[in-house]
Amino acid sequence: MHDCDWALRLLSYMPSRARLTATNAAQARDELKKRQQFLSSDQENVFADLFANHLDVLSVSSKNCENLVGSVEIPVGVAGPLKIIRDQTKTEYYLPLATTEGALVASVNRGCKALSLAGGVTVLSQKKGMSRAPVFACKSGKEALKLTAWLDKHQSLFQKIADQTSQHLRFITLQHWLRGRKVYARFVFDPDQAMGMNMVTIAVEEIAQAVIQANPQVELLALSSNVCTDKKDSLINTILGRGYWVQVEAFLPDKIIASVLKTTAEKIFKAHLAKNLVGSNVAGSLSQNAQVANVLAALYLATGQDPAHVVDGSRAFLSMEVERGGLYVALTLPNVVVGVVGGGTTLAAQTQARLLIKKNQPMKAIELAEVIGAAALAGEVSLMAALASGDLAKAHASLGRKK
Numbered sequence: 001m002h003d004c005d006w007a008l009r010l011l012s013y014m015p016s017r018a019r020l021t022a023t024n025a026a027q028a029r030d031e032l033k034k035r036q037q038f039l040s041s042d043q044e045n046v047f048a049d050l051f052a053n054h055l056d057v058l059s060v061s062s063k064n065c066e067n068l069v070g071s072v073e074i075p076v077g078v079a080g081p082l083k084i085i086r087d088q089t090k091t092e093y094y095l096p097l098a099t100t101e102g103a104l105v106a107s108v109n110r111g112c113k114a115l116s117l118a119g120g121v122t123v124l125s126q127k128k129g130m131s132r133a134p135v136f137a138c139k140s141g142k143e144a145l146k147l148t149a150w151l152d153k154h155q156s157l158f159q160k161i162a163d164q165t166s167q168h169l170r171f172i173t174l175q176h177w178l179r180g181r182k183v184y185a186r187f188v189f190d191p192d193q194a195m196g197m198n199m200v201t202i203a204v205e206e207i208a209q210a211v212i213q214a215n216p217q218v219e220l221l222a223l224s225s226n227v228c229t230d231k232k233d234s235l236i237n238t239i240l241g242r243g244y245w246v247q248v249e250a251f252l253p254d255k256i257i258a259s260v261l262k263t264t265a266e267k268i269f270k271a272h273l274a275k276n277l278v279g280s281n282v283a284g285s286l287s288q289n290a291q292v293a294n295v296l297a298a299l300y301l302a303t304g305q306d307p308a309h310v311v312d313g314s315r316a317f318l319s320m321e322v323e324r325g326g327l328y329v330a331l332t333l334p335n336v337v338v339g340v341v342g343g344g345t346t347l348a349a350q351t352q353a354r355l356l357i358k359k360n361q362p363m364k365a366i367e368l369a370e371v372i373g374a375a376a377l378a379g380e381v382s383l384m385a386a387l388a389s390g391d392l393a394k395a396h397a398s399l400g401r402k403k
Helices: 003-011 025-040 057-063 104-117 141-153 155-165 197-214 235-240 254-259 265-283 292-303 307-313 348-357 365-389 392-399
Strands: 076-086 089-098 121-132 135-137 170-179 182-190 219-222 243-253 317-323 326-336
Touching: 025 057, 076 104, 076 365, 089 104, 089 292, 089 348, 089 365, 104 243, 104 254, 104 292, 104 365, 121 197, 121 365, 141 155, 141 170, 141 182, 141 197, 155 170, 155 197, 182 197, 197 219, 235 326, 243 254, 243 365, 254 265, 254 326, 265 317, 265 326, 265 365, 292 307, 292 326, 292 348, 292 365, 307 326, 317 365, 326 365, 348 365
Parallel strands: 076 121
Antiparallel strands: 076 089, 121 182, 121 243, 135 182, 135 219, 170 182, 243 326, 317 326
8 A cells, every 4th residue: 555545535534524513522533443443453552542542532623632542641750849939928839740751750849849948939021922923015115015014013913913813812012124126023012821823823814914905015925934933942931931930049058969969169160160060062062951852841741731842942042140158050941831721731640730830729820930940950950060070871760760
C-alpha cells in the first residue's frame, strides 16, 4: 500500500468537526475504535498501552486532537511546598511536574526547600497580552507607509471587531514595521484568563479583512508573519513580552546554602558566571539560565498548557549577586504563555493538577504564571548548587537510572 493510500484510509475514519456534537458521542467512540483496529491490523494488543484511553472521546476529538487513537501517560511528581510572597502576603504552593527525566522533581524539590527556608520567593508580574502579526503587501513603499498611517488612525475599530468575535478579548496595542513594500503589523490583545492564541488569531483575521476592504490595493500575504512571535525564539518577545512577564527573587543565607544545597554562595556564583553568562556567550545563546525549559515543560504538560511555548518561555535570565551573609538570586521570564481556560486546560487530569497547586483552590492565569516563574527559580538554584558542589552526575546516577 502506498503511503498516500494509507493516509487517505486513515483519514476516512476521522469525522468532521461539524458532525461531532453532543448527540453523537457513540459515533465518536466508533470512529476511534475503527482507527485503532486499522492501525493494529491483525496483531492484537500490540498497541494496548497507547490505545488505552480514559479521556472524553467526543470532547477531545472535537477541540483538542484530530484523528484520536489513544493517549500517552506521563509520570507526574510533586515538589514543594514553595513559599511565594505577593504584595506582602505569603502563600504555599505545590508543584505538579510531568516528566520522564529522573532527578528533575528531586532537584526542584530541593530548590523549593532552600527558598522556603530562606523566607520564600518574592514575585513581580505583568500581563503583556497575546499577539498576532499579519503581513500585508502594498504596491510601493509609499503606499505601505500610508497603510501604517491608516492602521494608527483606526485603532478604535480593532476593539469593535474583536467584540464581535469574543466578549473576553480586549485590544491593547499595535506596532508595525516596514520592509520594502510590506507592512508587518503586530496586534496585541488581553485574552482574559485564556492563553488566547486562537482567540486573537480569529479576531485578527476579521481585522485583516476590514483592512483589505478599506484599502483594496492591499493584499494579505499571511495572517501570521513570525513577528508575533509564536513558539520560536525571538528578541521582539524578549523586549516587548508575550503572555506574562514574571520576575522572581530571593535571598539565600549562607547557613541554608550550606545545610540544604551543600555548597557556598561564592561557589554557586562562580559556576553561574562561568556557565550562564560566559558559557552562554561562547555558545552564542541569548538565554542566560541553567534549566528553565525543564521546569516549564514539566508544569506546562501537567497543567494543560501548549508545550510548544516552552521554546519562547525558556528565554529567561538568571541573576546572582554574592552579598554579606548569603546570595541574592533572581530570574526574569519575559514570555510565560499560559492560561486557565480553553485548550488543554479543560482536560480532567490537567484541571486537577492545577487545583493541586493551591490545595484545591482555583487560581487565575497570572497567578499560575507567577508560580511557574518561582518553580523555575527553584530549579535554577538547585542545579547551580549541584554544579558548584560537583554532585550533578551523582544525582543523575542515583535518581535517573533504573535500579
